[in-house]
Amino acid sequence: MLYQELKQRAAAGNPIRVAASGAGWMGSGFAAQMAHVPGMELSVLIDPDLEAACDAFLATGLAKNDIVEATAVGQAMDAICQGKRVITTNVNLAAQLEAIDVMTDVTPSPASGADTAYAAIQHGKDVVLINIEADVTVGRMLKKLAADAGVLYSVSSGDEPGCLMELVEYVNLLGFEPIVIGKGKNNPLNPAATPDTVAESAKKANKDAYQTASYVDGSKTMFEMTCAANATGCVPMQRGMVGPEATQETITEIFSLKEDGGLAPHPGVVDFVQGSSMAGGVFVTVRVQDDRIADDLKYLKVGNGRYSTFFRPYHLWFIEAPISIAKAVLHRQTTLVPLDEPVADVLTIAKRDLNPGDRLDDFGGYTFRGLMDTATAVVNENGLPEGLAPGAEIIRPVASGSVITWDDVRLDETSTVVKLRRQQDQLK
Structure with a gap:
């Protein structure tokens, strides 16, 4: 022990x-x-x-x-x-x-x-x-x-990706087929959030306003679910994910496969839900192939039988x-490590019109937010990974709501994180 x-x-x-x-x-x-x-x-x-x-x-x-x-x-x-x-x-x-x-x-x-x-x-x-x-x-x-x-x-x-990884391992060990993995968002999504718009709630919670805004504008959620995606192979359903309203009673129906009336296009996707009853938790919706086990899970109130959702109602960071x-x-036991091939990444999206000479501030700030997409889509769009955005200098005009690309910024090439990302992008 x-x-x-x-x-x-x-x-x-x-x-x-x-x-x-x-x-x-x-x-x-x-x-x-x-x-x-x-x-x-x-x-x-x-x-x-x-x-x-x-x-x-x-x-x-x-x-x-x-x-x-x-x-x-x-x-x-x-x-x-x-x-x-x-x-x-x-x-x-x-x-x-x-x-x-x-x-x-x-x-x-x-x-x-x-x-x-x-x-x-x-x-x-x-x-x-x-x-x-x-x-x-x-x-x-x-x-x-x-x-x-x-x-x-x-x-x-502690953070949602690690907790989610443990829950995925749990359902995999039991032989269930993961359909959707994800988290319950702690607050309503507002992509336009800035430190100013969350100042009052941040003060009440004794939190930094930038940090609070990074939760509200979705940047934190995009990072979390990208981390989980890259460790499990699950892919986002769409750019930015769907993020439907859900409760513990409705989530199983919502995230069943499309052929059964749900949103999931195929097994193995990642998303998040909004709504107070699941806020702060992580979930895995699975498909159950065995009729006997499906009946038992329905009796145990874990789902509707053919689909079940396993829910951990908290994460303790x-x-x-x-x-x-x-x-x-x-x-020598790891909790979460990325797979050898990237599955997803986080795009950097301009929150306002940006001009040459502007400098990107920080997560939850006034200049950018994050948006998850597949790794392939991010590469094809030459999107700047959001993790490299803080402190980057804008060298070309970028319109509000547009993807900020590698070509739009000047980075500090002496920094460890930029050097490692350059090396990582060369990995086969």
Whole structure:
């Protein structure tokens, strides 16, 4: 049992030591959760804002003198050996620490995730990302580099793709045929959302307005379902998916095959639903071929018999991510990894007219949003992957609502995420 293994490591004073990038809302939450997991220790927190990193550790009950700001490997190792925690701005320093078993990135930034994962792999560390945006953008390349280096690469559970992957595995093991996999969106879709339009709700929830707008404008959902698609082979039904209103009572009928009155054109598609009863959960609608099992599932109120929907009503994001990290380190078990061939990607769509000299801001911002489509369609349209959009400079006019292409922007070719994406696009 994983719990018993972790308790034994705790008793032996040999915890799984984790280094994490990100001390914002997600990263500080991960730090808080890690403080309660036996046999695991968040030893290093990496962030450009050292005060935020320090505050994240202080909030877990550590004293100020338990936290060391490190600028050198030896200094950081000494601190960890003395039972202290390390904060640093340098991801490469963290990756070089012999005491660290595994690294993660707890941000929504593809650039940060790529920097963290690449540094870890280069220094022989396992990687379990709590960052699906990075996986969607350069996950195939990171997977290859990790395999070449003999280390593990995975995305964690907790966010919808990881939770959905576990549910897909469950139905596959039972021999059911997945028809549609997906998530329940937490809020109504408004592609025009900006930090201004969500400012009040973001303030009430104590969330960043950009982050909140990325949920509402659909960018986050597009990333999540693209991550799931690329790990399972399921394809979107259409550009941007359908996103129908659904409840636990109606979803099975909605996502049965078209030949049986539903929306699914064929088995193996990915989509999302709107509506409060399924918000925050993940689902897999399956077709059941065995008449006896179909009758039993109908009796158990899991569906209408021939079709059934398996629904997990929650995802706990960074709170359950430590389980994936422990499985990776102790059992060499991955939670979610992309397939060798891409299935889907996220296009970058202009939210307003853009002119040369404009700079794209960030997910949920004023200049762009994401829209999922098949990988083939994105390539054929020369679409700029949304994961590369933040900070890109517009060099040609782009009309509002149009796809932003590679030719429309100037990227920072020195950045790790751009370099890895260039390499990934050359993979056969």
